[in-house]
Amino acid sequence: MCGIALVLSGGGVVVAPSAAAAAAGIDPSDEGKGVTVDELKEALRRRGPDSLGCERLRVCADGRILGSYGCDCGSGDGVDVGVTELCFIGATLQLRGAEPISQPMVAQSGSVLVRSTEESMSLMIRMTPNHYYRHWNLVVPVTAMLLLEMKHVAVVEEGSKTMWFGRDAFGRRSLLVHWPTHDDSRFILSSVSPPSYASNNSASTVKGVESAADNDFSEPTNMSYWEELPCGMYSIQLKGLEKSGMCMKEACIFEVRKHDWTNSSLDELIQWKRKSIVPTVDDLTSHKNSVEDYRSSQSFxxxxxxxxxxxxxxxxxxxxxxxxxxxxxxxxxxxxxxxxxxxxxxxxxxxxxxxxxxxxxxxxxxxxxxxxxxxxxxxxxxxxxxxxxxxxDTALTNLKGESEHVMSLIHPSNTYMDLNIGIALWLAAGxxxxxxxxxxxxxxxxxxxxxxxxxxxxxxxxxxxxxxxxxxxxxxxxxxxxxxxxxxxxxxxxxxxxxxxxxxxxxxxxxxxxxxxxxxxxxxxxxxxxxxxxxxxxxxxxxxxxxxxxxxxxxxxxxxxxxxxxxxxxxxxxxRIARESNRKNFGSNRAANQASAGSVEIHHHAR
CATH class of the missing domain: 3.40.50.620 (HUPs)
Structure with a gap:
């Protein structure tokens, strides 16, 4: 599976001070205190072992592109004031096509795309305006994506510098988000969390700041470094940020817009509404007759x-x-x-x-x-x-190191049930x-x-x-x-x-x-x-x-x-993973059941 990441950072441009940002205690200079790009690369390489690519762009507040660089961009430190830096990382698992490919994909226009795919037709293409991909004259299945759009394409106005990111409507591919905090003011997206930051130790409580991205983020929260990105398509306007500092989760930084799916049939699937829920007397009579027919014929x-x-x-x-x-x-x-x-x-x-x-x-x-x-x-x-x-054939009692690794993978999920399922899936997938x-x-x-x-x-x-x-x-x-x-x-x-x-x-x-x-x-x-x-x-x-x-x-x-x-x-x-886990962590299956172990949070995390 491909792995993708974006690190968006910048001096006083992206992290624009405001009343809400000040209340949240976020300092625009607090960059690079969290996960590093090298850590992201290492975690993503396991998902995409065939190639690893990186692309870095620097965008001025007035929309000028200062240039494209390689990706020895470290943790994002050293960005000039008024300059936004976007570091794209793409790790590829080659599953299709006649020739090897690598990510990020860069068009002549300067647009950059990294994507995580599935063989089925893509929700990102089928259910959203397909102009996002005409730069490359290709159609690709996408279940999670990051796209920086640099030129006029279809309905996007001329000269727009827009960062698109999204996750398909049912979340089939992982995409985690780090919303800026006072500990790390960068905006980060990644398919997976590096082990060193799969913990709640960097959690901070912030009140009164509403996210434009999703209503689920509007409540006061004791948040961890990473969260699951809610399904949907999002965009950030990178041009003219000096004129508009807008709200994200923990600070008024820039506006993250969530877009509706353009295909009404997908909305119906998301709402998950069934027309026939409660059977009528006739329905039940028909069902009873069919059961009697089944019993008399002895056939399914x-x-x-x-x-x-x-x-x-x-x-x-x-x-x-x-x-x-x-x-x-x-x-x-x-x-x-x-x-x-x-x-x-x-x-x-x-x-x-x-x-x-x-x-x-x-x-x-x-x-x-x-x-x-x-x-x-x-x-x-x-x-x-x-x-x-x-x-x-592996017993959990022999998997101390592997268990810690799986805990980093399941994060931000953090219950023993999550761990037990995660270990079973991880072992089987191997x-x-x-x-x-x-x-x-x-x-x-x-x-x-x-x-x-x-x-x-x-x-x-x-x-x-x-x-x-x-x-x-x-x-x-x-x-x-x-x-x-x-x-x-x-x-x-x-x-x-x-x-x-x-x-x-x-x-x-x-x-x-x-x-x-x-x-x-x-x-x-x-x-x-x-x-x-x-x-x-x-x-x-x-x-x-x-x-x-x-x-x-x-x-x-x-x-x-x-x-x-x-x-x-x-x-x-x-x-039998759950049985071994219960014995290890609670002493016995009975003790685990009495403690409702499945919903108990794990408080010791991999560091």
Whole structure:
């Protein structure tokens, strides 16, 4: 996965003193006291090991460009008064194209672009004015981006110096932000936090300063150095700053504008409104008759909606695993028996089995798939495919150093549940384990050490949130019925960028891999929202049957009879990470449960 960063600093220009800034105690000279550019480079290089580039621009308050420089820009110290410095960093994981590329990309106009991508069509291009990319005459998928626009393009007025940055509507790619504080007055964006600043030690409380970027930032807060950037497109006008010092989170510095998505269909997905929530008597009667038909025929009932979901998911997987669009140099380096360009991260449950079966349909049979679970059933439905089960066998008790590293990756997430999930994802994404040749039907039936070379990982994120897979969904339904269930599911989807996606992306991408999320494809989300809620889940039925009902029907259509009956098992429990963590940090599972360990914050951080 690519890694991107921006360090924006400047004397009295960007950090313009004002009443609010003075109240916040921010001194424009307090630059370089936080994370350094070298630290950012080192953290980003793990996400993008194929190339690392840097570009530095200095912009005067009147809009003049003083020149483009290399990136030995240190921490940003030494910027002249009245000059804004922008330091762009781009680390690339080469996954597509015929020729190597590097970032940042610089156009003849002087515009600079760094981007973090996914193989699917981009929200940044599809849902926002596409003039941002005409400088290069290219169309690229983007899920997080930084762009300095230097010349007139489409609707941007002539001579505008505008800094654009954004994150796709569901936060599939991590983008952290450091808002200026009295400790470090720079504005910084980064895909990941360097270990030395993945802590709350630099937190400061500031009151009464409102952010123009997002209403979530308007409350008084004890903030850490980094925060998750809320999904959306933002811009900063770099020209004429000497005339207008405007408000950001902790000081009146410059105005950060948040822009609406230009495609109304995306707004509908973000609002996550389902038309059919509460069933009528006729709906329930129809459902009862279908259940009776199922019991009498002893066959699994597959609804029309299940076929629609299956079709949408198959297209989503196909779009994200098209090898013709993968970087061919990676494939030519491998021997035929090592060709496994795609891997799937498993917790052993329904969602991952569906993805594996769909991937089998979308990927040429000459390629192996590295998979973690359900091996026998996958071999049954696709005996020609050479499945490779990679068993990741590492105990948390032996992972002190790795645990500290993962804590830096999950930051600003900071609970033991976040850590347990992060460790499980980080270990699985590394793909370093054992293969049992006898289980995988290999000629040599021995058990041998193996490290996956797959750079693309399919992950089932978003399935539980959209299909009522969590235990709390069953509780909400029991206490408040269909309306309460719908409200809880909407809350889960709308906060998935903050609770899940940034954390998961950082842990997986740390190995130089790109996670792709078929369940969060826009067309999949749209399809699931068009289905009546009572066809999505039937939570008065037993666990393993009524929860994620629609996906169980999809699994049945794929021939995954056993997977269709599997209850949910979270990755931190399926991998036994949570049990080891509870013993290490609380003494026992029982003590951890009594302390509600999942929501307990971690107060010792990596330094």
């Amino acid at each position: 009932r597959n609804s029309t909606e299940a076929y629609r979901v299956l079709t949408a998911l198959r297209e989503s997987v196909k779009l994200r695993t098209n090898l013709n669009r993968l970087f061919q140099d990676d494939l030519t380096k491998l021997k035929d028996d090592e060709l496994a360009p795609i891997a799937i991260l498993f917790s052993g449950g329904l969602d991952s089995m569906i993805l594996a079966a769909l991937l089998d349909q979308c990927l040429d049979s000459k390629y192996r798939i590295s998979a973690l679970a359900g091996l026998k059933e996958l071999q049954r439905i696709s005996p020609i495919r050479r499945w490779r089960l990679v068993e990741i 793909g370093d384990g054992w293969v049992d040749g006898s289980l995988c039907n290999m000629q040599d039936g021995s058990r041998y050490k193996y490290k996956s070379t797959s750079r693309v990982l399919l992950v089932g994120s978003g399935a539980d949130e959209q299909c009522a897979g969590y235990g709390r969904h069953r509780t909400k339904y029991r206490l408040g019925g269909w309306v309460s269930l719908d409200e809880e599911m909407r809350l889960d989807v709308q906060r998935i960028w903050k609770r899940n996606m940034g954390r998961d992306d950082r842990c997986i991408s740390d190995h130089g891999k790109e996670a792709r999320f078929p369940f969060l494809d826009e067309n999949v989300i749209k399809t699931l929202l068009e289905i009546p809620l009572w066809e999505m889940a039937k939570l008065d039925e037993p666990v393993g049957k009524g929860d994620k009902k629609i996906l169980r029907e999809v699994a049945n259509l794929l021939g995954l009879k056993e997977a269709a009956l599997q209850p949910k098992r979270a990755i931190q429990f399926g991998s």
